[in-house]
Ligand SMILES: [Zn+2]
């Protein structure tokens with residue numbers, strides 16, 4: 001059984017969507033026999049956009065102080081614990097040249113152990129329109145059919161670009177939009193195949209995210225995608241995406257069973 005999770009969230013400074021402090025997460029991880037814990041709060045920066053959760057970062061420079069402080073707080077807590085702790089961020093990727101230029105600068109300054117590449121948004125081709133899927137559902141924001149389809153298409157293309165970017169240690173929840181029933185029609189299979197091909201080509205690590213069992217009735221990504229990725233020997237890591245102490249290690253036994261069934265042997269972990 002895998003005894004670590006690299007995708008977890010805390011509540012530092014009240015701006016993140018985790019429910020517990022780094023100390024609480026580390027205490028709990030130790031108590032359930034985890035040998036390592038990666039804390040990966042959201043790094044969401046997009047000009048004019050919303051940054052998790054009560055503070056807006058409309059540019060990277062303003063956000064930088066908070067991210068640096070976040071990493072320091074986690075390291076301080078880690079010094080009080082025995083468990084091996086890694087500090088990372090779950091980054092919302094954007095493919096625009098402007099975003100990448102700013103992100104590269106920030107990335108150099110952050111000096112963290114790892115970065116997760118994520119897409120939580122529907123968007124148009126140049127990301128001048130971006131719609132966070134959670135806000136869309138929770139605030140019941142209406143999007144017309146054409147915009148929705150284009151948004152889903154660009155969701156998949158963004159996932160693919162995040163794989164190709166080379167910025168990330170692994171890619172999160174490939175099909176996270178399915179928690180709101182998005183991207184499930186057969187017409188999207190061709191994009192899911194493109195995701196598989198991009199991962200295969202670079203042998204890029206990705207996660208089996210067990211939060212899908214709570215939110216969508218199955219893990220992320222779909223079992224058929226896992227089967228194809230297993231055949232291609234793409235490295236995989238199990239993560240719980242825990243936003244609170246009680247979610248650490250959720251469905252890990254089920255995930256292990258599934259990977260055994262699929263004969264998925266190429267397991268990834270941080271080497272530091
Ligand atoms: Zn996420």
Ligand SMILES: [Zn+2]
Pocket residue numbers: 007008009090241
């Ligand atoms: Zn997450």
